[in-house]
Amino acid sequence: MQHFFVTPSQVEGERIYIEGSDVNHMKNVLRMRPGEAVAISDGDNLKYRCVVEGYEEGRAVLAIQQRMPVDTELPCRIILFQGLPKQDKMELIVQKAVELGASQVVPVATRRSVVKLDEKKAAKKLQRWQQIAESAAKQAGRGYIPQVSSVLSYQEALEKAGELDVLLIPYELAEGMEEARKVVASIAQGQSVGIFIGPEGGFEKEEVDAAIRQGAKAITLGRRILRTETAGLAILSILMFRLEG
Structure with missing residues (x-):
């Protein structure tokens, strides 16, 4: 069943009115006809099963x-702070993070980030990433479209993360799987969680130390070194399994 998002204002009585580019997609791309079933999320904790009545x-x-x-939706708000990776890896990260339940993805320019985006390139990339987030949210049946924020500096990301209840920073030099299990097990439903993932090459020690001073817990994800596009999805999967239901 096709899934679309609306705002609560588009729900009027027993009708929902789809507007914008989704109309062309429904009518001319999907060729949806009256009587076909549609799933709708209003971004305000309600979803609807509808049928197409017609086009105006x-x-x-x-x-x-x-x-x-x-x-x-997961019972925790999870924000992925992702160090900017090379090439198009961010597209995969955004897509899978949204599927796994992340509420927001924050691209972060770290010391070892190879990618440097000027204002024009950053705006174009952000638009593309947000489109991917919307598509992934539709596919996953999410209740709302998670936001991909503008690119932040590492210090700006730490300041934003300071508002959250729990901060995790998977780090290849962290030790103690038992301690990592305890940290993950201590996360309670209703808490907000931030996850910091480094780019290719990982974080510099000074960046990890700065995150720890902000209250982050440095944890290991196992004995294997994970790529940047794998590490965030690994911890998101762990948290989804731990918190779901």
């Missing part, structure tokens, strides 16, 4: 058949 000037009209609370 510039919008699609859906008839609501069923209202349900959203049950696809």
Whole structure:
């Protein structure tokens, strides 16, 4: 079943009105006809099962058949602070992080980040990453579209992370799997969690020390060295399994 997002203002009584580019996608790409089923999320903890009723000037009209609370969100708000990787790896990271339940992805310029984005390139990349987040949210049946923030410096990222309850920084020099298990097991439903992942080459020790001073726990993800595009998804998978239900 196709899945679309609306705002609560687009829900009027027993009808939902789809607007913007989604109308063309429904009508001319997917060729959805009256009577076809559609899943809708309103970004405000409600999802709907609808059928296409028809098309008006510039919008699609859906008839609501069923209202349900959203049950696809994790009980913790998880923000992935991702060191900027090379090439198009960020696209994969955003896609999979959204599928695994991340509430936000924050690209971070660290000391070992090879990629340097000027303002124009950063805006274009951000637009692309947000489109990928929306597509992944639709595919995963998320209740809302997670945000991909603008690129932050490492210090800006630490300041933002200071608002969260739990900070984790997987680090290849961290030791003690038992301690890592205890840290993950201590995370409670309702807490906010930040995960810091380094770029290719990892974090410099000074960056790890700065995160620890901010309250982060340095943990190991095992004896194997994981690529930057793997490490964040590994810890997100662990947290999803730990917190789900």
